[in-house]
Amino acid sequence: MPISQKLLKFINSAKIKYEPIEHRTVYTAYDKAATLRVPQKIIAKTLVVKLEKTLALVLIPANKNLDIQKLKKIANVKKVDFIKEAWMKKNLKGVKVGAIPPFGNLWGLPTFADKTLLKEPKIIINAGDYNWSIKITPAVFKKLIPNLVIGSFSTPKK
Numbered sequence: 001m002p003i004s005q006k007l008l009k010f011i012n013s014a015k016i017k018y019e020p021i022e023h024r025t026v027y028t029a030y031d032k033a034a035t036l037r038v039p040q041k042i043i044a045k046t047l048v049v050k051l052e053k054t055l056a057l058v059l060i061p062a063n064k065n066l067d068i069q070k071l072k073k074i075a076n077v078k079k080v081d082f083i084k085e086a087w088m089k090k091n092l093k094g095v096k097v098g099a100i101p102p103f104g105n106l107w108g109l110p111t112f113a114d115k116t117l118l119k120e121p122k123i124i125i126n127a128g129d130y131n132w133s134i135k136i137t138p139a140v141f142k143k144l145i146p147n148l149v150i151g152s153f154s155t156p157k158k
Helices: 005-013 029-036 068-075 085-091 138-144
Strands: 019-022 044-051 054-061 064-066 080-082 111-114 123-129 132-136 149-151 154-156
Touching: 005 123, 044 068, 044 123, 054 064, 068 080, 068 111, 068 149, 123 138, 132 138
Parallel strands: 054 111, 111 149
Antiparallel strands: 019 132, 044 054, 044 080, 064 154, 123 132
16 A cells, blocks of 8 residues: 555645655664665654543654653643554554554644654655655645644653
8 A cells, every 4th residue: 555545635635745755664763764764853753642531643753752741741731641553543544553644634633743853854754654655844744734733742762
């Protein structure tokens, strides 16, 4: 399965510039960076989290980990949990677990993006498949998600 049809319809209807990238099968953002021979800081990891009772997508660079305390503060919640793969398979149709595109608006979910990622000239995001990604500018990414929450909630990997 190449790029998710739902995603293609969404980005093509917005008439934005993007570059589809085909690559060998990868299951992690770290492997994607190594395969594409690009710095990890431009590869976006999409995390699906539960902010108390609300589900959300969180985007951070591959070279960082999620700082749950900082996310709690930005989201104004007391509890953050990671969503189980079984839920993702059942509810995020048309995309593969671990390759979820970072557009929460495709599923009616809020989207949070770490500001360090959005400082890069170009970022590489998931396209719904283990063999495809999309290169896009942060400005275009922000345009696609009008209610994007931008903040600082990642921490360097140890």
